[in-house]
Amino acid sequence: MHISEGVAPIGIALAGAAIAVPCIAVGLRALRDEQIPRAALTASVLFVSTLVIRLPIGPSSVHPLLGGLAGLFLGWAAMPVFLVSLFLQALLFQFGGITTLGINTVVMGLPAVLVYYLFNGRVRKAGAGKSAFFWGMMAGVTAYLVSFVLWATALILCGKQMGPIVGIALIPNIIVAVAEGIFTGFVAAFLLRVYPSVFELSAARSKGGKR
Amino acid sequence: MSCATYYTGDTYIHRLDPRPKVVATLAFSVLAALTSHPGVLVAGLILGAFLVSLARISSDALLKRLLRLNIFMLLLFILVPLTFPGEPLFMVGTLLYSYEGLMWSVIVTLKANAIVLVFAALMGTVDPFVLGHAFHHLKVPEKLTHLFMFTLRYIDVLHHEYMALIRAMKTRGFIPSMRIHTYRSYAYLTGMLIVRSLERSERVMEAMKCRGYDGEFHVVSHFHFEKRDAIFLLITSAVLVILSVAIYTNRGRLW
Known part of the structure; x- marks a missing residue:
């Protein structure tokens, strides 16, 4: 979900950047030097999976956004991680663009941070199995829907006349949010069983991610 | 997967110091986002096309990039004029397809394509790792x-x-x-x-x-700001100034 290059007038583009910059600064501060490879490899995974995985929905298929997943184990670090992966997407594939980078970072990153506060603790305490799946799913759905709301708001702020586009996008995006939720739920349940320390940001900080 | 940019090449654009290229791209993008003056945007589009041809970017890769962008623009052309208040061009059922809405879509499309061309020509011709290095210096x-x-x-x-x-x-x-x-x-x-x-x-x-990592990256190779970079910077600044003046003197007027 992104705002295309050129759509945002300068005021909205700058406003997006003005929100993004302090959030990215918080994210960078939370990231210690020795955690950078960890965050970067996560960013690479997110980048690769959003590009190559296509979840089938009916006759069509969609790319997962993975905002919820990123939020669950990155917290504030999700902001710089999304900045980097969105910049790379613009550079390599022209998804989004340079003038809308700030807005898009906010659209993807802030919901991830929100999900961290809402669901990280719940997933950790869930114990593997159904409840881990459930909270993971909630994280995925929440991040997706909040991203959609932010995207729609930004688009309408860029021009009221783009309202119909939001209208057309509404129903498909609600369906995709559910798909994203199921996917995130399974990933969360899997990670909690196989590598639970991934959700422990503070532990990872002191022990470098060791179990 | 990372071969989606055009940094392999040996043209004038490729040989430039990446730092002024990054700065020029940013300056141009801000300027283009700032204006909705069609004349300036067409000039920007021509500038982008010129830079792209100077960098000899393969048309296949470039078309793919532009196609991705313009699918969304097509959506704008179909939908926006139907809800944009203004003089009707024709009717679609009970809906008016307005001239103002069409013009708005044209302007956004010009703007987006101009930015993307300049972005592809200047940023896309830098090896992404070198780009990281340039960020370090910037x-x-x-x-x-x-x-x-x-x-x-x-x-x-x-x-x-x-x-x-x-x-x-x-x-x-x-x-x-x-x-x-x-x-x-x-x-x-x-x-x-x-x-x-x-x-x-x-x-x-x-x-x-x-290997002694202490939170700092030591860069081994360094950029050299040469005469051709100075010329590039001079010309781009001149073009950007001309465009800014054109924007300033034509405020509120379309052509």
Whole structure:
């Protein structure tokens, strides 16, 4: 979900950047030097999976956004991680663009941070199995829907006349949010069983991610 | 996967110092976002096309990039004039297709394509790793530069891991379809990629510490700002100033 290059007038583009910059600064501060490879490899995974995985929905298929997943184990670090992966997407594939980078970072990153506060603790305490799946799913759905709301708001702020586009996008995006939720739920349940320390940001900080 | 830019090449544009290229791209993008003056935007489009041809970017790769952008623009052309108040051009059922809405879509399309052409010609012709290096010199926060470099470094590695995993799944008869099994399989695949990448990140960190990593990256090669870079910077500044003046003197007027 992104705002295309050129759509945002300068005021909205700058406003997006003005929100993004302090959030990215918080994210960078939370990231210690020795955690950078960890965050970067996560960013690479997110980048690769959003590009190559296509979840089938009916006759069509969609790319997962993975905002919820990123939020669950990155917290504030999700902001710089999304900045980097969105910049790379613009550079390599022209998804989004340079003038809308700030807005898009906010659209993807802030919901991830929100999900961290809402669901990280719940997933950790869930114990593997159904409840881990459930909270993971909630994280995925929440991040997706909040991203959609932010995207729609930004688009309408860029021009009221783009309202119909939001209208057309509404129903498909609600369906995709559910798909994203199921996917995130399974990933969360899997990670909690196989590598639970991934959700422990503070532990990872002191022990470098060791179990 | 990372061969989607055009940094392999040896033209005048490729040989330029990446730092002024980054600055020029940003300045041009801001200027283009600032204006909705069609004349200025057409000039920007011509400038972009000129730079692209100077960099001899393959038309296939460039078309793919422009196509991705203009699919959204097509949507604007279809939908926006129907709700944009203004003089009607023609009727679609009970809806008016307005002239003002059409003009608005034209302007946004010009703007977007101009920015993308300049972006492709100037940023796309820099090896992404060199771009990270340029960010370092342009005082982008250290951690952010490191994050960028590391992410770039491991995209290909993880793409290969993904290929290995998906190949293994396919040998076992995995066919994606709209079933919960497909979702679970893809989720476990992503989960496995995350686990592998976290374990790899620990090995990377340990290896870096062994080599004396102390939170700082030492750049070995340095950029040289040469005469051609000065000329490039001079010409681009001149063009940008001319465009700004054109924007300023034509405020409120369309042509």
